[in-house]
Amino acid sequence: MSDDKPLSLHVPEPEFRPGDKADFSDVPIPQAGSVPRPEIDVSAEDIHDLAYSIIRVMNRDSEAVSPWADMLDDDAVKIGLEDMLRVRAFDARMLMAQRQGKTSFYMQALGEEAIACAFRKALRPGDMNFPTYRQQGLLLSTDYPMVDMMNQIYSNAADPLMGRQLPIMYSSKEHGFFTVSGNLATQFIQGVGWAMASAIKGDTKIAASWIGDGSTAESDFHSALVFASTYRAPVVLNVVNNQWAISTFQGIARGRAATFAARGLGFGIPALRVDGNDYLAVYAVSKWAVDRARAGFGPTLIEHVTYRVGGHSTSDDPAAYRPKEESDAWPLGDPIERLKNYLIARGAWSEAQHVQAREMIEAQVAEAQKLAEKNGTLHDGPHSTPASMFEDVYEETPLHLIRQRQEAGV
Amino acid sequence: MARMTMIQAIRSAMDNAMNKDDNVVVFGEDVGFFGGVFRCTEGLQKKYGNQRCFDSPINESGIIGAAIGMAAYGLRPCVEIQFADYMYPGYDQITQEASRIRYRSNNDFTAPMVVRMPTGGGIFGGQTHSQSPEALFAHVSGIKTVIPSSPYDAKGLLIASIEDNDPVMFLEPKRLYNGPFDGHHDRPVTPWSKHEFGEVPEDYYSLPIGKAAIRREGADVTVLVYGTMVYVAEAAVKETGIDAEIIDLRTILPLDLETIEASVRKTGRCVIVHEATKTCGFGAELMAVVTEGCFYHLEAPIMRVTGYDTPYPHAHEWDYFPGPARVGAALKKVMEAA
Numbered sequence: 250m251s252d253d254k255p256l257s258l259h260v261p262e263p264e265f266r267p268g269d270k271a272d273f274s275d276v277p278i279p280q281a282g283s284v285p286r287p288e289i290d291v292s293a294e295d296i297h298d299l300a301y302s303i304i305r306v307m308n309r310d311s312e313a314v315s316p317w318a319d320m321l322d323d324d325a326v327k328i329g330l331e332d333m334l335r336v337r338a339f340d341a342r343m344l345m346a347q348r349q350g351k352t353s354f355y356m357q358a359l360g361e362e363a364i365a366c367a368f369r370k371a372l373r374p375g376d377m378n379f380p381t382y383r384q385q386g387l388l389l390s391t392d393y394p395m396v397d398m399m400n401q402i403y404s405n406a407a408d409p410l411m412g413r414q415l416p417i418m419y420s421s422k423e424h425g426f427f428t429v430s431g432n433l434a435t436q437f438i439q440g441v442g443w444a445m446a447s448a449i450k451g452d453t454k455i456a457a458s459w460i461g462d463g464s465t466a467e468s469d470f471h472s473a474l475v476f477a478s479t480y481r482a483p484v485v486l487n488v489v490n491n492q493w494a495i496s497t498f499q500g501i502a503r504g505r506a507a508t509f510a511a512r513g514l515g516f517g518i519p520a521l522r523v524d525g526n527d528y529l530a531v532y533a534v535s536k537w538a539v540d541r542a543r544a545g546f547g548p549t550l551i552e553h554v555t556y557r558v559g560g561h562s563t564s565d566d567p568a569a570y571r572p573k574e575e576s577d578a579w580p581l582g583d584p585i586e587r588l589k590n591y592l593i594a595r596g597a598w599s600e601a602q603h604v605q606a607r608e609m610i611e612a613q614v615a616e617a618q619k620l621a622e623k624n625g626t627l628h629d630g631p632h633s634t635p636a637s638m639f640e641d642v643y644e645e646t647p648l649h650l651i652r653q654r655q656e657a658g659v
Numbered sequence: 660m661a662r663m664t665m666i667q668a669i670r671s672a673m674d675n676a677m678n679k680d681d682n683v684v685v686f687g688e689d690v691g692f693f694g695g696v697f698r699c700t701e702g703l704q705k706k707y708g709n710q711r712c713f714d715s716p717i718n719e720s721g722i723i724g725a726a727i728g729m730a731a732y733g734l735r736p737c738v739e740i741q742f743a744d745y746m747y748p749g750y751d752q753i754t755q756e757a758s759r760i761r762y763r764s765n766n767d768f769t770a771p772m773v774v775r776m777p778t779g780g781g782i783f784g785g786q787t788h789s790q791s792p793e794a795l796f797a798h799v800s801g802i803k804t805v806i807p808s809s810p811y812d813a814k815g816l817l818i819a820s821i822e823d824n825d826p827v828m829f830l831e832p833k834r835l836y837n838g839p840f841d842g843h844h845d846r847p848v849t850p851w852s853k854h855e856f857g858e859v860p861e862d863y864y865s866l867p868i869g870k871a872a873i874r875r876e877g878a879d880v881t882v883l884v885y886g887t888m889v890y891v892a893e894a895a896v897k898e899t900g901i902d903a904e905i906i907d908l909r910t911i912l913p914l915d916l917e918t919i920e921a922s923v924r925k926t927g928r929c930v931i932v933h934e935a936t937k938t939c940g941f942g943a944e945l946m947a948v949v950t951e952g953c954f955y956h957l958e959a960p961i962m963r964v965t966g967y968d969t970p971y972p973h974a975h976e977w978d979y980f981p982g983p984a985r986v987g988a989a990l991k992k993v994m995e996a997a
Contacts, residue, residue, distance in 0.1 A: 379728070410765045420764035427731060428764035435756050438721055442728025449684060449710050449734065456728070468748070472721035479716060641762050642800050644769075644824045647869065647913030 263498035267568060271575040278580050281308040286316035286533075289541040293519045300510035300520035303554055306529040311590040317533035321370075323597040329370065329528050330588045330598075332390035333362040334607050337585065338614040339389060340559075343402055346618070347416075347563045351626040352402050354416045358383050360526070360558030360576065361491055363584035366390045367531035368457065368487065371539045372425060375454045379427045379440035382417055383489065384459055393424045395614060399621035404632060407624035411633040411641075434460055434467035437486070441476045444484035444542070455483040455542040463494020465509055466502040474550070478516040481547035485538040486518070488550065489525065491557035492579075496570035513550030525555030526581040528588045556581065635659040662852040663859040665836045668810035669699045669775070672817035673737060675863040677707050680735060683821055685712045687722055687739030687775075696741055697777060697836060719749035723774060727757050730772040730826075737821050740776040743830060744790045749774075757826040758801030773820045773827045778806070779887050779934050780971055780980055781834035781844070789971040791886075791935035796828045797912045797944065803868055804912045806830045808889040809839075809856035812909060815866030822865060832886035840887055841894035842982035871915035873922070877904035880928035880993055883919060883945050885911060888932045888981065895986035901994055903930075911941055919945075920952040927958040928993045932986055937965040959996030962989040 265271045284304045287296050306315040313319065321329070340357040347355040358365065365386025372378075378387050388398060397409055401419055404412035410420060420428035427443075430436055440458030447454045460470060465488055477484055488509045492499050503509060513520030519541070523534040531553060538549035556579040560567045567573075592598030625631045639646060639654040646654075663671060676683045685700055691714035694701030704712040715722050719740055726736040740746045746753075757770045780789035796804040805820055805827055807813040813831065820827035834840045838848040839856070851857030874889060879901055884892045885908040896903045904922050908915065923929050929949050931942040942963040949961055964981045972979050 377732075409767075410763065413765065414763050418763070420767045422764075422767050428760060428768050430756060430759075430763075432751070432755050435724065435752060438724030438752075439728035439731065439756070442725030443732045444728070445725060446684075446729040446732035446734045449729075450732075469720055469724060469752075472718050472724060475716050475718060476721050476725050641766055643803070643913075644761070648916050649913060652916075 261500040263500065263571070265572050265575060267570065267572055269572050271572045271578040273578055273580045276580055279303050279305065281305040282315040284315070284317070286537070289537060289544060290546050291519060293514055293517045296519055296521070297514060300514055300522060301508055303522050303524050304530050304534055305524040305527050306533060307527050307587055307591050311587070311594040313529055313591065315530070317530060320533045320536060321529065323592065323595060325370070326529070326588065326592055327598065329366055329532070330585065330592065331606055331610060332366040332386065333528070333585050333588065334610045335614070336362045336366060336386045336389045338607070338611045339385065339395060339398070342614050342618055343399070344563065346402070350628060351622070352404070352416050353627055354563055355402065356382050356417055356562045357559040358385055360583065361489065361555045362386055363528040363531050363588070364489055364525045364553045364555060367528045368535040370532055371535035372457065375425070377425050377427055377440070377443050377454065377456045379436040379443065379456065379458045380429055381436070381459045381461055381489070382429055382431065383461070385417065388419060388421065388424060388426055391424050393421055395617040396620045399618055400624055403621060403624070403626045405621065405625035405627070406631040406633060408633065411637050433464035434469035437473040438469050438476060441473045441482050441484050444482040445476070445480050448480070448483055453543060455485070455539060457485045457487060459487045459489065461494060462488060462490040462492065462499040462509055463497060463502045465512065474513065474516045474518060477548035478518055483542040483545070484548045485535065485542055486513070486548055486550045488552045489555065490552050491555045493557050493561070493567070493571070495561040495565055508552060510550055510552035518548050518550050520550040520552070522552045522554055524581055525553035526584040526587060528584055529591070554581065660858045661861050662857045663810045664838070664851045664857070665810045665813050665831065666697055666699050668814040668859045669817055669831065670701060670703070671859065671861065672814040672821070673700065673703060674706070676737070676818055676821045677703065677711060679863060682734045683711070683737060684729065684734055685737050685739070686715050688715055688717055688741045690714060690739050695739060697833065699775070700739065719745055719747070720752055723749035723752040723757065726772045726774070727752060727760070727770050730770040731760065731768050735771050735821055737773040737775060740774060742784070742788050743776040743778040743792050744787045746776055746792060750795070753796070753802065753826070753828070754799045758799050761825065762801060769824055770826045771824045773817070773829050775829045775831060777833035778830040779832045779834055780976060781840060781887060783973065783976060785973040786971040791933065791966070793830055793911055794935060794939060794941040794944070797941055802826045802828055802912070803910065804828045804830065805868060805910050806832065806886045807909060808832065808835060808886055808907050810851055810859045811856050812866060812872070814859050815864050816868065816909065818863060819865040819868050823868060827868070830886070834887045839890045842891035842980065843894065844977050869910045869913040869915060871909055871918045872907045873904060873918070874907045875903065875905040877902040877926070879903060879926055880930060880990060881906060881922040881926045882930050882932060883908060884932045885909065886934065888934060891981060891983055892932055892986055894983040895990060898983055899987045899990050901990045903990060914948065916948065916952065919948060923949050923953040924956045927956050929957070929961045930964065930986070930989045930993055931961065932964045932981055934966050934981060936968045937963060938968050940965050959993040962993050964989045
C-alpha cells in the first residue's frame, strides 16, 4: 500500500465573488516616485525589480513626484485629459446606441482610458499599433474623425470598412492603427513582424503590439516574445492587465507567476509595470520604451495595471461574476479624476473648466453621432451594396466568386 | 536551356525574385546558413545577407504571424514551413488573419506573402512528414493554393506567387523534388536532368496562377490531378491505353473551372486523383464542380482515387499511396460504364 495522499487539482479563484465585500487593502501599491528611471539601454536583468513593482507618478495629493515625472507640460496634459474625456463620452454614447438597437455590439474602455490615450502621444507619425478591441483611445486621441468610427460601429452606408467587420474593429493605416482582428493574441506577433520589417529596411519606425491579461496565455503571446527577443525587434509589447477576461480573473492566465511583466524577463526583454490609471506614468513609461525601440535597443514589455470598470462587452453582465462595488474598491482610482486633480493642484485647471470641457466634448460626440446616423444604422440601414460583399476577398475577383455573386442576383 | 531539379528551380525563383525586388525576404526553420532541410534556400543568405534570408525559431505561428506583419509593412515575405505537416500551429494565422486582412480592412492593409511547404508522401516520412493538407487551404476564402508538378512550373508559379498581392500557399510535392515519380516505387526514378520539364530558364519568368495545364489531350475520359499524381496518372494512362485527357490543375484555388468544364463536357467521363485522404478531400469539391457544371454531359459516375481515410502509414506507404494500378482500375471502370 502506498502512503501517498491522493492528488488534487489546484484551480485558482478570485478573492471576491458577487455578495462579497471587495477589499484590496492587501494589494501592494508602491508609492509614487519609489521606482527609479533607468537609462534606455539597460538590460532586462538590471531592472528585474521593475517587473514586480508599479511605476507611479501622481501621489495622493495629486502631485507629480517621480523620476518619471516632468515629461509633459500643462498644455499637453490638458490635451490628454480631453482625449480621455472624449473616449469616455464616445463610449457612453455608443453603449447607449447599442442598447437602443442601433448596432449589434460595443466594447467600452471605461476606467482604462489613460493607457491608449497616453501611449499614442509617445508615438510618431508612421509608427504602427497592432491594437486589441479596447484601444479606441489610440484613434480618439488623434484627428481620426469620430464620425467615421461611428459609421463603422453602425455598419452603415459610409462605413469605411463596408460593413464587413464587427463594430469597433477599426482600421486606419494613416493613423497607425492596424485592422483589429477580433481574434485574441494573433496580432501580438504580427506587430513584431512589422517591427522586424522596419529594421530590415533600415527604417526608423517602430511598432506597438497590444494584448489583454487573459490572452497572454495564448501561444501567440509567447511567439511574439521569442521573435521580439531573438531579432531585437523595435517593438513595444503592451499587456493591458484590467484584471478580468470576460468572467475569468487574471489569476487563471497568470498562474503562479507574480506578474505578467515577469514573463518578459525569461526572454531577456526589459519589463516594466506601470499604474495604468496614471496618465503621466503611462506616458513616461511608454516614451521610455518607444525611445528604446527607436534607438535600436530592442523590445520592451509593459504591463499596464488597471481595472475594467465596465463589462467585457455589451454581451455580459459583470454583476454575475464579481461584486458590483469591486471597481470602487480598486485602489488605483479613476484616470480622469486623477489627471484632473493633478492639473487643478498645479493651478492649471479648475472644476468649472473641467465641466465646460466635458460638456463641449459631449456635444461634439453627440454632433458626430447625429451625422453618422444620417448615413444609417445597422438595423435600419442603408448599408453598402450586397454586391460589395463579394469584393476584395482577393485583389481580383476569381471566377467562382463572380458566379456566386451572379447566383445571389446582386 | 538549363536543367534543374525542382529544388533548384524553386531556389532559382527565390533568387530571381530577391534580385529583382528588395522587399522579398525569406525565412523559416533552418533556411539561413544551412539553406533548408531540402536545400531550397541554399546560398540565398550568402548572396543577399542575413537581413533578407535568415533562420527562425521553431514556431510556425510565429513565422506566419511575423510574415503577416512584414507584409503589412510593405515587404513580400516568402517563408518556409519545413513540412506541410508542421503548418497547423500557424493555421490560425493563415485562415483568420492573412486571408482576411484585405477584406476586413477594405484594402487599407494587405498581406502579400507566400508560405512554401513540402507536401505529400512517398519518401517514407511517416505520418508527420507525408501529409497533403491542401483541402484545408482550399476551404478558406482569401488565400490562393498552388501545387506545381514540375521544375518549370514550380519556378514560374513561385515567382507569380511572390508577385501576387494576396497570400499564397505554395505546396511543393516533395516526392518530385529530384525527379518525376510515376508511382512505381520499385523502379528507378528518372532524374529531372533527363526530363523535358526539367528545362528551366535561368531568368525571371512567371506563369499565371489559376490556370490548369492539359498534360495530355484525350477524348475518352478527363483525369483531374495535381502534384505527384500527375505522373501516376500518366503512367496509368500509358499502361491501360485509354485515351484520357490529363489536366494538371496546378492551382486548386482559384480553380480553372473553364478548362475543367470544357474537358469533361468533351469526354463525358471523369476520374479524380489525389494523395490526400478521401473524405472532404479536394476531390470532393472537384466532383461537385463537375456535377454542377457538366452533369448532362456525363456518361458514367465520377470516380475518385485518393489516399485512404487513415493516418499516413509508415510501413504500408505503397499500399496507401494511390499508384498506377488503382488509377488504371478506376479509368477502366468509368470506361466500362454504359
